Amino acid sequence: MLSPGEVRERARALRGAEPETVLTWVVGAFPGKAALTVSFGGGGVVLAHLISRIDRAVPVMFLDTGFHFPETYAFKQRFREQYGLNLVELRPLTDPGPLYRTDPDRCCWIRKVQPLERALAAFDAWISAVRQDQSATRSTTELLEYHEIAGRPILKVFPLARWSRADVWRYIRENGIPYHPLLDQGYTSIGCWPCTRPTAPGEPERAGRWSGTGKTECGLHTFTVKREADAVSGER
Ligand code: SF4
Numbered sequence: 001m002l003s004p005g006e007v008r009e010r011a012r013a014l015r016g017a018e019p020e021t022v023l024t025w026v027v028g029a030f031p032g033k034a035a036l037t038v039s040f041g042g043g044g045v046v047l048a049h050l051i052s053r054i055d056r057a058v059p060v061m062f063l064d065t066g067f068h069f070p071e072t073y074a075f076k077q078r079f080r081e082q083y084g085l086n087l088v089e090l091r092p093l094t095d096p097g098p099l100y101r102t103d104p105d106r107c108c109w110i111r112k113v114q115p116l117e118r119a120l121a122a123f124d125a126w127i128s129a130v131r132q133d134q135s136a137t138r139s140t141t142e143l144l145e146y147h148e149i150a151g152r153p154i155l156k157v158f159p160l161a162r163w164s165r166a167d168v169w170r171y172i173r174e175n176g177i178p179y180h181p182l183l184d185q186g187y188t189s190i191g192c193w194p195c196t197r198p199t200a201p202g203e204p205e206r207a208g209r210w211s212g213t214g215k216t217e218c219g220l221h222t223f224t225v226k227r228e229a230d231a232v233s234g235e236r
Helices: 004-013 019-029 044-054 070-083 104-120 165-175
Strands: 034-037 059-063 086-090 125-127 144-149 152-157
Touching (some): 019 034, 019 044, 019 152, 034 044, 044 070, 044 165, 086 104
Parallel strands (some): 034 059, 034 125
16 A cells, blocks of 8 residues: 555646546556446446456446446446446345435445445555536545545545546547436436436536435445545646
């Protein structure tokens, strides 16, 4: 694992780099120790497509909560087969039933956070498609972030941090890659069906997630502890 100073230096070197360059670096710097998480509902397909070109052995982790839309399961399968991804499906150890009705935070914890935390124990670098323009809570996302999970360091890598939604669509169209079919039906961010609705024109991208509950994140990007002093930027 890199030290915080090394992470800072690397972020400087990668400032303004395209996502492909960032991914190529992280895959080479962490052989067998870097993994990507993708929900197949948005910009993650950009990273999955790039990974399929760089190194298909890199694990592409999908959190199977048991509550995804049928379209998500079908699209995930199609995308995996088309690009030969090393798809790893993560599931909860227990089924808490429809806990989303009464305690969505705990539901997400059991169905998403705990399975990912267990899986990340085998990795030093975690790649994700989080972007700054997705929501206020994501607006400070950096290209590289030094985090800890229970005291163990992990490098979070966000190659699309400074990409816009338009950048994602440009990449999808220019490369002719498939995208989630519900994106053509008014959905702008797609998670579990009980907690996702389409958005109206002009609404923020993630407004349809846990709508009306005050909840904005599932916890996947808040359970790790960011070393604030060591956060590093990747300006375009
Ligand atoms: S998004 Fe909803 S259904 Fe999915 S894990 Fe979270 S609370 Fe449960």
